[in-house]
Amino acid sequence: MINFLIRRTVFMFVALWAVTLISFFIINLPEGDYVTAYIAQLQATGSMVDAEEADNLRIFYGLDQPLYIQYFKWMREMVLYQNLGFSFEYNMPVTEVISERLLLTMILAIACIIFIWAIAIPFGIISAVKQYSVWDYLFTFLGFVGLAIPDFMIALIAMYLFFVWFDFSPGGLFSPEYVGVPWSWGRGKDLIDHIWIPMVVLGTAGTASLMRITRANLLDELSKPYVITARAKGLSEWRLIMKYPVRLALNPAISLTAYILPYLISGSIIVGVVLSLPTVGPQLVKALVAQDMFLAGGIILLIGFMTVVGTFISDLLLLWVDPRIRLEAGGS
Amino acid sequence: MVTEKKNINKSRPLLEVRDLQTYFYTADGVVKAVDGVNLDVFPGKTLGIVGESGCGKSITTKSILRLIDNPGKILGGTMNLYDQSHDQSQDILKLNNQELKEVRGGRISMIFQEPMTSFSPIHTVGNQITEAIKLHLNHSKNEAIELAEDWLIRVGMSNPKQRLKQYAFELSGGQRQRAMIAMALCTNPDILIADEPTTALDVTTQAQTLDLLRELQEKNGMSIIMITHDLGVIAELADEVNVMYLGKVIESGTIHQVFKDPKHPYTHALLSSIPSLATGHRERLPILPGTIPHPQARPKGCPFNPRCKDFIEGTCDVEFPKQEKIEEGHLVNCHLYSK
Numbered sequence: 001m002i003n004f005l006i007r008r009t010v011f012m013f014v015a016l017w018a019v020t021l022i023s024f025f026i027i028n029l030p031e032g033d034y035v036t037a038y039i040a041q042l043q044a045t046g047s048m049v050d051a052e053e054a055d056n057l058r059i060f061y062g063l064d065q066p067l068y069i070q071y072f073k074w075m076r077e078m079v080l081y082q083n084l085g086f087s088f089e090y091n092m093p094v095t096e097v098i099s100e101r102l103l104l105t106m107i108l109a110i111a112c113i114i115f116i117w118a119i120a121i122p123f124g125i126i127s128a129v130k131q132y133s134v135w136d137y138l139f140t141f142l143g144f145v146g147l148a149i150p151d152f153m154i155a156l157i158a159m160y161l162f163f164v165w166f167d168f169s170p171g172g173l174f175s176p177e178y179v180g181v182p183w184s185w186g187r188g189k190d191l192i193d194h195i196w197i198p199m200v201v202l203g204t205a206g207t208a209s210l211m212r213i214t215r216a217n218l219l220d221e222l223s224k225p226y227v228i229t230a231r232a233k234g235l236s237e238w239r240l241i242m243k244y245p246v247r248l249a250l251n252p253a254i255s256l257t258a259y260i261l262p263y264l265i266s267g268s269i270i271v272g273v274v275l276s277l278p279t280v281g282p283q284l285v286k287a288l289v290a291q292d293m294f295l296a297g298g299i300i301l302l303i304g305f306m307t308v309v310g311t312f313i314s315d316l317l318l319l320w321v322d323p324r325i326r327l328e329a330g331g332s
Numbered sequence: 333m334v335t336e337k338k339n340i341n342k343s344r345p346l347l348e349v350r351d352l353q354t355y356f357y358t359a360d361g362v363v364k365a366v367d368g369v370n371l372d373v374f375p376g377k378t379l380g381i382v383g384e385s386g387c388g389k390s391i392t393t394k395s396i397l398r399l400i401d402n403p404g405k406i407l408g409g410t411m412n413l414y415d416q417s418h419d420q421s422q423d424i425l426k427l428n429n430q431e432l433k434e435v436r437g438g439r440i441s442m443i444f445q446e447p448m449t450s451f452s453p454i455h456t457v458g459n460q461i462t463e464a465i466k467l468h469l470n471h472s473k474n475e476a477i478e479l480a481e482d483w484l485i486r487v488g489m490s491n492p493k494q495r496l497k498q499y500a501f502e503l504s505g506g507q508r509q510r511a512m513i514a515m516a517l518c519t520n521p522d523i524l525i526a527d528e529p530t531t532a533l534d535v536t537t538q539a540q541t542l543d544l545l546r547e548l549q550e551k552n553g554m555s556i557i558m559i560t561h562d563l564g565v566i567a568e569l570a571d572e573v574n575v576m577y578l579g580k581v582i583e584s585g586t587i588h589q590v591f592k593d594p595k596h597p598y599t600h601a602l603l604s605s606i607p608s609l610a611t612g613h614r615e616r617l618p619i620l621p622g623t624i625p626h627p628q629a630r631p632k633g634c635p636f637n638p639r640c641k642d643f644i645e646g647t648c649d650v651e652f653p654k655q656e657k658i659e660e661g662h663l664v665n666c667h668l669y670s671k
Contacts, residue, residue, distance in 0.1 A: 234437035
C-alpha cells in the first residue's frame with residue numbers, strides 16, 4: 001500500500017505540472033497579448049498609443065521574452081513565493097484579487113457536494129430498492145427534469161419566483177452590508193442565509209446524475225449472490241441492504257465526487273453571472289475578455305489543481321473504504 | 333464446545349414439502365420452474381436432488397427459504413417444518429417476516445455454489461460469520477468471535493484468528509467454501525441446504541469438502557439437502573435421492589433403490605452416461621438424445637416424452653403420469669409402471 005501511495009503521489013505531482021503547462025498554453029492561445037488589449041481599450045476611449053510606447057510596455061511586463069522564459073519566471077514566482085503574477089486589470093497581485101472569491105467558491109462547492117449527497121444517495125437507494133414503484137418513477141422523473149433544465153435557467157426561474165412571491169432578490173452570497181467587509185459571525189450567518197439558493201441551483205444537475213448512478217449501481221449489486229447469502233442468514237431486508245449492497249454501490253459515488261468539483265466551478269460561471277455570485281467563475285470570464293493573462297491563468301491553474309487534488313483525495317477515500325483496492329494495491 | 337447429537341424421532345420428516353409450485357412471470361410468458369415438487373427431509377439424513385441445469389433444483393431449495401426474487405413467485409404448496417422440541421410443525425409459506433428470519437439461518441442454513449461471490453467483498457469473513465451468530469444465538473460480541481473461531485477450526489482452517497480478519501478474496505476457493513460452511517453451521521441449524529457446493533472447486537477440494545460435510549453431519553446430526561448435477565457427489569453423500577426433470581420430481585427413493593434399480597427412463601439414461609473404470613473394454617458412452625426443451629415450450633404430458641426411448645404414443649404425450657410406488661420408499665412418475 002505504501003508503494004501505491006508513493007506512486008499515486010508522484011502521479012499527482014506530474015498531473016499538477018501538466019496543469020501548469022496547459023494553463024500557460026491556454027493563456028497564450030489568443031492572438032496578441034495584454035498590451036494589445038490595453039491599447040485597444042485606450043483607443044476605444046480616444047487616446048492613441050504609438051508603437052514605441054507599446055514596445056516599452058511589452059518590455060516592462062516581460063512580454064518580449066520567449067514563451068519558455070515567461071513560463072519559467074511564472075513558475076518560479078509561484079513555487080517560491082506563492083505569487084501567481086500581477087493582474088494588469090486590477091493593478092493588484094492575482095492572489096489578492098482571487099483569494100476571497102476562491103474561498104467562497106470552495107465553500108459553495110462543498111455545500112453543493114453535501115447537498116448532492118444528502119439528496120441523491122437516499123433517493124437513489126429508494127429508487128433502486130423499490131424499482132418500478134411510484135417513488136422510483138417520481139424520482140426518475142424529477143432526476144431527468146433536473147438533468148434536462150440548464151442550471152442558469154433554474155437560476156432565472158428561482159430569481160423570478162423569489163422576486164414575485166417574496167419580493168426578495170436572491171442575488172449574491174451576502175446582504176449588501178456584508179459585501180467586502182472582514183469576516184465576522186454576522187457575515188458567516190449572512191452567508192448561510194444566502195448560500196442555499198445557489199447551492200440548490202448548482203447542485204440540481206449533479207444530484208440528478210448521482211441519483212441515477214446510485215440507482216444503477218445498486219440495482220447491479222442487489223442481484224449479487226452475497227445479498228442472497230445475507231438474506232438466507234436471516235438479516236432483515238433494510239439492514240442487509242444498507243450493510244451490503246449500498247456500501248458497495250457508494251464506491252463509484254465517491255470517485256464521482258472528485259469530478260463534481262471542477263464541474264461546479266466551471267458550471268458556476270453562467271449561474272454565477274446570473275445570480276451575481278462573488279465566485280471565481282465570473283471573474284475568469286472577465287479576465288479572459290480583458291486578456292488579463294496572469295489572472296486568467298491563475299484561475300485556470302487553481303481550478304486544475306483543485307481537480308487533481310480532489311481526485312487524489314477521492315482515491316485515498318476509496319482506498320480507505322474498499323479493501324479490494326487497499327489489499328490489491330499492496331500486492332502489486 | 334461439542335454439539336450433542338439431537339435425540340429425535342428419526343422416522344418423522346423434519347421438512348415435508350408438498351406440491352410446491354414456483355413460477356416465473358417473464359416477459360415471454362410463464363416459466364413453471366418448480367411444478368408440484370414433493371420432498372421429505374429426515375433428521376440426520378442427506379437428501380440429494382439431482383438433475384440437469386434448468387430442472388428447477390436450485391429454485392426448489394431457494395423456495396424453501398422463500399428466497400425467490402421477482403419475477404418469480406411461490407404460488408402454492410406446503411412446506412411443513414417440524415420442531416421436535418415443541419412437537420409442532422409450521423408451514424414456512426405461512427410464516428410472517430419475523431418468524432421467517434428465525435428460520436433463515438437459524439433452523440435452515442444454506443451454502444452456495446460460488447463461495448467467492450457469496451461473501452461480500454468489502455466485509456471481513458469474521459464480520460459475516462459473527463453476524464449470523466449474533467442474529468440467532470444470544471451471544472455477546474466476544475462470545476460470537478470465539479464461536480466463529482471455534483467453527484473455523486471445526487471446518488479445518490488454520491490460523492482462525494487471522495482468517496476472521498481476512499476478506500473472501502484473500503482465501504483460496506476451498507478455504508472460502510469452508511468459511512461458508514462455518515457461517516452456515518455456526519447457528520446449529522437442523523437443515524443445511526447445499527446448492528452445488530462443490531461445483532466451483534477443483535476435484536481434490538471437492539472431495540475434502542464432501543468429507544467435511546459428512547464428518548460435520550455425523551457430529552451435529554443435521555440434515556442436508558444436497559443439490560447437484562453430479563451423480564458421483566450424490567452417491568458419496570446422499571441417503572435418499574430425488575431426480576428432477578423440468579420442475580418435477582420424477583423418481584425418488586433411497587440411494588440404493590434409485591442407483592441399483594432405476595425405474596424412470598430418464599434416471600436410467602443419467603446413470604448409464606457415467607463412465608465406468610470397471611468395464612475392461614472400451615465402448616462409447618450412451619448419450620441422452622435431445623436437449624432440455626425451452627422452458628416456455630414444455631411438452632404436453634410427461635415432460636420427458638420427446639427424449640424417451642420407451643415413449644408410448646397417445647399416453648406419454650397426453651397426460652403427466654401419476655406417482656407409482658415400486659416398493660416402500662421408491663416412487664416413480666412414469667406410464668411404464670402405471671397400473
